[in-house]
Amino acid sequence: xxxxxxxxxxxxxxxxxxxxxxxxxxxxxxxxxxxxxxxxxxxxxxxxxxxxxxxxxxxxxxxxxxxxxxxxxxxxxxxxxxxxxxxxxxxxxxxxxxxxxxxxxxxxxxxxxxxxxxxx
Amino acid sequence: xxxxxxxxxxxxxxxxxxxxxxxxxxxxxxxxxxxxxxxxxxxxxxxxxxxxxxxxxxxxxxxxxxxxxxxxxxxxxxxxxxxxxxxxxxxxxxxxxxxxxxxxxxxxxxxxxxxxxxxxxxxxxxxxxxxxxxxxxxxxxxxxxxxxxxxxxxxxxxxxxxxxxxxxxxxx
Numbered sequence: 001x002x003x004x005x006x007x008x009x010x011x012x013x014x015x016x017x018x019x020x021x022x023x024x025x026x027x028x029x030x031x032x033x034x035x036x037x038x039x040x041x042x043x044x045x046x047x048x049x050x051x052x053x054x055x056x057x058x059x060x061x062x063x064x065x066x067x068x069x070x071x072x073x074x075x076x077x078x079x080x081x082x083x084x085x086x087x088x089x090x091x092x093x094x095x096x097x098x099x100x101x102x103x104x105x106x107x108x109x110x111x112x113x114x115x116x117x118x119x120x
Numbered sequence: 121x122x123x124x125x126x127x128x129x130x131x132x133x134x135x136x137x138x139x140x141x142x143x144x145x146x147x148x149x150x151x152x153x154x155x156x157x158x159x160x161x162x163x164x165x166x167x168x169x170x171x172x173x174x175x176x177x178x179x180x181x182x183x184x185x186x187x188x189x190x191x192x193x194x195x196x197x198x199x200x201x202x203x204x205x206x207x208x209x210x211x212x213x214x215x216x217x218x219x220x221x222x223x224x225x226x227x228x229x230x231x232x233x234x235x236x237x238x239x240x241x242x243x244x245x246x247x248x249x250x251x252x253x254x255x256x257x258x259x260x261x262x263x264x265x266x267x268x269x270x271x272x273x274x275x276x277x278x279x280x281x282x283x284x285x286x287x288x289x290x291x292x
Contacts, residue, residue, distance in 0.1 A: 017203065020206075020207050023210050023211070024210040027210060027213055029215075032217065032246060033262060036206060036244070036246055036260075036262055037210055039240075040206065040242075041207070041210075043241060044200075072140065073140060076140055077138075080137065087237070089241070090236070090241050090247075091237070093240050093246060094236060094246075094248070097248045098249050101248055101249060107217055107218065107260065
């Protein structure tokens with residue numbers, strides 16, 4: 001029962017961060033700041049959602065007293081998905097921002113742009 | 121030879137984790153074990169020189185332990201703190217962005233990859249480009265602090281804290 005409540009709280013936190021990513025996409029002015037919101041809030045949200053999956057399968061183990069194989073497989077695959085997200089998300093963000101800067105998109109409202117200065 | 125063996129074992133372990141609970145021979149079925157072993161040997165032969173560039177430094181278990189400590193300790197803490205900061209900025213819209221150059225003085229490809237990914241995963245900073253000769257990173261920073269702009273290249277302790285020191289300990 002307590003594990004159920006923890007699961008709900010974790011899902012709520014995960015959804016909150018994912019919604020923040022959407023709000024950030026709408027509010028921020030240019031591609032770089034949007035990448036901040038769109039890639040990283042989703043990573044943090046996914047961590048909490050996957051933690052919820054893990055806690056829920058622990059809950060099944062505790063209440064039913066068996067280590068049922070579908071639950072364990074689901075947990076392991078969720079953790080692998082988390083590792084994949086943690087590896088690919090920053091890589092794709094890096095690729096997109098680099099491509100944007102190479103094709104001449106300037107950061108909006110920038111205080112400083114060292115990359116632009118170095119190139120000229 | 122050692123790099124071939126290490127690559128094969130690593131690939132086989134990933135395969136085993138992905139196919140857990142497929143049978144009753146220690147959780148795996150016999151067919152999965154055989155086909156997994158065949159594919160890992162083929163992959164180990166093909167990719168050993170990509171997986172280990174020049175040396176076998178990362179086989180040392182002390183480095184794996186340090187990497188684990190780094191991920192659950194300072195990295196996760198920095199990520200949580202910075203996420204709340206970005207959440208605040210998303211809601212209020214107070215941003216002060218800019219691209220700064222930092223010079224972490226890392227030598228290996230693995231080290232600079234780890235640092236760039238850590239910087240990108242902690243919200244508020246996003247690695248945009250890299251100078252491949254000197255391994256300087258260009259980081260898009262959502263809230264540029266005034267004291268960081270005083271010298272060139274910028275002091276990395278404002279951008280990413282102690283991450284470069286940890287990465288140097290793990291990867292170099």
